[in-house]
Amino acid sequence: MGSIPYMSSPRITEVGMSNDILYSIEKNLDSLTTDQNELSSGKIFSLPSDNPEAFSHASVLQTSIDANNQYVRNNQMVDDWVKTTSSQLDTAQNILDRARTLAVQAANSDLSPTDMQAIGQEVYQLRESLRQVANTQVDGRYIFGGQGTQTAPYGATPPPPAPPGAITVYTQAANPAGGLTVELTPNNVITYNITGQQAFGDATLTTGPNASAFAVLDNLYNDLMTNNITNVSNDIGNIDGAKNRITNVNSTVGALQNRVEDTAGQLTNMQTSLQGLLSQTQDADMAKVITQLNTQENIYKASLAAGAQAIQPSLLDYLH
Amino acid sequence: MNFSFLGLNTGYLGLAAAQEAIDTVGENITNANTPGYSRQTVTQIPISTFENVAMNSPTGGVLGGGTLVTQITRNRNQYLDTQYWQENTNLGEQQQLQQSVQQIEGVLGTTGSSSLSSQFNKFWADWQDLSVNPENPGVRASLVTDAQALASNIRQTYAALKQQQNDTDGQVTSTVQTLNQSVSNIAALNDQIRKAQAAGRPANTLMDQRGQAIEDLSQYLNVQTNDNSDGTVSVFVDGHALVAGSTAYPMQVLTNPTTSHVDIELTDKTVFTYQPAGYAAGTDTVSANYLGGQLKSLMNVRDNVIGQPLLSGGAPPGLLAQLDTLVRSAFGTSGAAPPPANVNAYQANGVDLNGAVNGDLFFVQQGLSTATNMDASNVDVNAALVANNTLVAAASPPAGANKQGDGSNALAIAQLQENTALVGGTTQDGYINTMLTNLGIQGQTAQTAVSNQKQILQNIDTLRQSESGVSLDEEMSDMIKYQHAYGAAAKVISTVDSMLNTLINNMT
Secondary structure (H helix, E strand, O other), rough: OOOOOOOOOOOOHHHHHHHHHHHHHHHHHHHHHHHHHHHHOOOOOOHHOHHHHHHHHHHHHHHHHHHHHHHHHHHHHHHHHHHHHHHHHHHHHHHHHHHHHHHHHHHHHHOOOOHHHHHHHHHHHHHHHHHHOOEEEOOOOOOOOOOOOOOOOOOOOOOOOOOOOOOOOOOOOOOOOOOEEEEEOOOEEEOOOOOOOOHHHOOOOOOOOEEEEHHHHHHHHHHHHHOOHHHHHHHHHHHHHHHHHHHHHHHHHHOOOOHHHHHHHHHHHHHHHHHHHHHHHHHHOOOHHHHHHHHHHHHHHHHHHHHHHHOOOHHHHOOO | OOOHHHHHHHHHHHHHHHHHHHHHHHHHHHOOOOOOOOOOEEEEEEEEOOOOOOOOOOOOOOOOOOEEEEEEEHHHHHHHHHHHHHHHHHHHHHHHHHHHHHHHHHHHHHOOOHHHHHHHHHHHHHHHHHHHHOOOOOHHHHHHHHHHHHHHHHHHHHHHHHHHHHHHHHHHHHHHHHHHHHHHHHHHHHHHHHEEEEEEEEOOOHHHHHHHHHHHHHHOOOOOEEEOOOOOOOEEEOOOEEEEEEEOOOOOEEOOOOOOOOEOOOOOOOOOEEOOOHHOOOOOOOEHHHHHHHHHHHHHHHHHHHOOOHHHHHOOHHHHHHHHHHHHEEEEHHHOOOOOOOOOHHHHOEEEOOOOHHHOOOOOEEOOOOOOOOOOEHHHHHHHHOOHHHHOOOOOOOOOOOOOOOOOOHHHHHHHHHHOEOOOEEOHHHHHHHHHHHHHHHHHHHHHHHHHHHHHHHHHHHHHHHHHHOOOOHHHHHHHHHHHHHHHHHOOOHHHHHHHHHHHOOOO
């Protein structure tokens, strides 16, 4: 009869009995409702007051998961960029290789001016290819443009067809500059771009070892068109310089690529373990809940049946 | 020899006693399920005919003179009642607290993508996206839209809490009206009982009604009672009289000058409040903690848990003040360069997509371009930025033409998410988390207390029922008993009657 911790009552009344039964039934129904909610929502709590500790923990985990997802997105974006940078640098390398071969051929073979000019035409085409490489875009952003990602770093308009005679060696007022940064993992900020100056040299200069690769090729073109074999021999050295610059930069990019890939792996692992922790914290153990629910249902039914039995008979039934 | 008609008298007294007993049984049975009813039992005594010894006193045994019902006892354990009322007050207090906290949780404690926490996470993530893609108009548009959603959510949450406060005022006012009716009722009952007792006929049913009225009162208020010798019961709250004898001292609601919410004032001008600061000096204010019951919890949740806005002098851990602190600390109230680091500080000093330092704030007071008086009730995204999202400053100073790709200022803002001193000495998420967890703990504690109180009340009530409850079986058997007694007494009368008949008519 209810759950009286101390003495039992000397007098039992109908009202007392029915109050006791109602109280027990209400308590059982309450437990039943809790289990049912857990089963239907799949979570052990719906409001903070159901389980403040689990709520707090789950909330922190969810924020970490959201942040982790963002870092994954950052990582993917940088990955695209860095891969493109690497492959474009490879292309630039090939262009310069070809230019060197042509220069060697021109310098060492006994070629007529007409032949030299034919080689010059090909150099002109290589020069244009290099310009296009240098103006590569990823998602509408110029990858070698430094912070000026909306402006083509090396001349937006293609040059006219090769004129006869010498051309003006390419130069521009300033080099594209500025680093682009990204946060790969919390407080791990890296610069992910290679500026045009780092890859192709100083475009404000037209001669000398630091001059841009464009200037080098323009000089080669001019030397070929004017049949200046001595200068062509010297140009080979400059082409080597330009090639080395690209090789060095490309290895930096390679290292960057490794770093990005490693981070991607870390982030994926983090995602898995965070999701697992969140599930542990807030998900209901289905097997346990279903068992509990069944037990509770039985208890409830038993209390209803007991109640029905207890409050039926009275002296009234036996008097005539 | 005894007086001849003594037998008749004795028989008649027996009839009367049995009659009264059966009437009492009938009263008990009819009221078996009446709430607050105490079963009544008759007290019968034999009548003594003992006189002082004198010369002509009869010798041998002294015959009694019948029976008399001296009183109809109301079986009630007053101590159990007092205990019950006290525990009932505690239940009322905890139940109201649980309900009110649950209501707040419904507004604040949601989980999923519409929760405050998730929207903040989205907001910081958008700044990350901007840091790696500052030129992209889609990214800019997303940032501004999500920021507007965040601001809107904050305003709505704030408004819902304020609404709950206003609703509480309505509840307090109507509760006071109900209580005043109870109080008048108790005073009227006191008057009737006093008169009945003075006339020597204690009014059992009136006392039951009065007990029930006080019990109903106890849920709302922490009442103390004092039994007076004239049969009246005085009712006090925190030592101040609500009912003294036959006089009622009703309460009224008073508007608090600081908060504009309602406090409770007694007839003797004592004011129960949690915000005494605004009242004139000399006003007798008492903490509303001493009210107890539902009223205490209503006022506690309104004035302490939800509290007052920060700019009106409220302070954390009141929820309104906490939301205000969150907005003002995380978003910043001016365009001054960091420190302290916040969204507005970076936005106002950064370089926009047009290469200029435009000085616009990101979050402002709704309708204005400043954030000096910005708080959780009026926070919004600067209309200038909504109209033209190229003004969002993703690049770091100094100004310059070719910096469209620079997202380092946006990165600095995104990194505010990890700033462990951003709001109240912790991160933005940590602050919200603590706010909600504390609320959750309050709710859970109240839940446990309600469950315990219900158990305690059940135990006390079982004892009460045992003392004062009607057992139909018992009443049935009593009824049989008195019915037989009635029949037997009637038989005595008819026997004596025929004996007298013999004496009077047949002895000639």
